[in-house]
Amino acid sequence: MEKISWKKFFGFSDFDYPVPDHANSFAYLFGGLAGFCFLITFVTGFVMTQFYSPSPVTAYDSVRYINFIPWLKFIRSLHYWSANLGFAILIVHMVRVLLTGAYRPPRVFTYLIGVGLLFITFQIYFTGTVLKWDQEGYEGLSHFIALNKLLGPLGNIFLEDFTLSTPMLSRFYALHIGIFPILFIFLIVTHAFLIKKLGISPRPYQSENQYAESLKQGNTFLGHTKKLTIFSLVLMAVLVVLAIVIAPELGHAPKAGIEITKPPWPFWIFYPIESVMGISGILIGSILVGAYLLSVPIFSMIISKEKTILKTVNIITIIALIIWFVMMVMTYLSPVMSHM
Numbered sequence: 001m002e003k004i005s006w007k008k009f010f011g012f013s014d015f016d017y018p019v020p021d022h023a024n025s026f027a028y029l030f031g032g033l034a035g036f037c038f039l040i041t042f043v044t045g046f047v048m049t050q051f052y053s054p055s056p057v058t059a060y061d062s063v064r065y066i067n068f069i070p071w072l073k074f075i076r077s078l079h080y081w082s083a084n085l086g087f088a089i090l091i092v093h094m095v096r097v098l099l100t101g102a103y104r105p106p107r108v109f110t111y112l113i114g115v116g117l118l119f120i121t122f123q124i125y126f127t128g129t130v131l132k133w134d135q136e137g138y139e140g141l142s143h144f145i146a147l148n149k150l151l152g153p154l155g156n157i158f159l160e161d162f163t164l165s166t167p168m169l170s171r172f173y174a175l176h177i178g179i180f181p182i183l184f185i186f187l188i189v190t191h192a193f194l195i196k197k198l199g200i201s202p203r204p205y206q207s208e209n210q211y212a213e214s215l216k217q218g219n220t221f222l223g224h225t226k227k228l229t230i231f232s233l234v235l236m237a238v239l240v241v242l243a244i245v246i247a248p249e250l251g252h253a254p255k256a257g258i259e260i261t262k263p264p265w266p267f268w269i270f271y272p273i274e275s276v277m278g279i280s281g282i283l284i285g286s287i288l289v290g291a292y293l294l295s296v297p298i299f300s301m302i303i304s305k306e307k308t309i310l311k312t313v314n315i316i317t318i319i320a321l322i323i324w325f326v327m328m329v330m331t332y333l334s335p336v337m338s339h340m
Contacts, residue, residue: 017220021214036228040086045079048079083125084265104306108297115294126144127172141172271330
């Protein structure tokens with residue numbers, strides 16, 4: 001009887017396909033590291049569903065109870081830090097994709113699925129900030145409702161009077177633990193399938209022959225996974241330390257009619273815009289960011305020279321990053337302002 005290798009025994013042989021040499025560089029691990037963070041977020045979130053009460057009357061007290069029990073407080077803290085670091089790493093991953101031209105044909109659909117993942121992750125993060133139901137969460141929901149009122153009939157489904165049987169907080173809970181995670185899993189499976197089918201994108205300015213040669217260097221996806229596992233274990237240690245040392249704060253119980261908090265950091269880019277333009281500034285800013293990310297592959301259709309495509313997208317991306325950084329600093333330094 002022929003000896004079976006451990007790869008075949010565990011069914012890992014299908015993952016032992018060749019990848020280009022640059023796939024094992026640290027810059028190409030960000031997507032996997034973000035996925036690892038979100039796995040931790042999902043597991044800790046599942047634990048908290050057993051103790052959280054998604055009612056406006058009891059939600060805040062249920063989070064206070066979670067904070068009162070030491071091991072639950074750690075779970076919530078780990079949930080918080082894995083979500084925040086995961087989202088930050090995902091942004092870095094998207095920047096890497098833009099700067100290295102991973103949006104070019106034939107990987108356009110892979111890229112668009114990735115943009116969809118970024119959008120869904122943003123929604124999961126936002127709904128999670130509301131669920132803690134302190135003043136910050138309440139103000140976040142108030143802004144969300146105001147934004148949807150600007151959308152007219154399109155936003156009616158996300159308004160309070162859409163149904164009188166279920167409060168908005170409970171509907172957010174359903175989105176956070178049900179609808180959005182299902183969409184996330186579907187998109188990430190599709191994303192992974194397309195990466196396996198089409199391969200990891202070549203380096204910028206790398207010819208087809210050079211890419212083909214890099215596939216013959218002996219690097220495999222299984223080797224890529226081993227490297228990712230090592231960095232994931234290091235990241236896990238960092239998450240545990242952060243969860244123990246810096247537990248997330250819980251503000252006071254929500255009070256209607258006041259605005260005394262700043263939003264979480266992913267929303268800081270919109271804070272100065274809202275100060276000038278009001279709620280409509282958030283909507284306009286969101287549309288501009290989404291439109292740019294979705295339109296990036298179009299450059300490959302209207303510009304013939306590859307170098308020009310890469311240079312154009314890189315310049316726009318770097319300018320956008322500078323604007324984002326300036327907005328973040330402005331929000332950090334500015335006092336709390338009432339926008340509603």
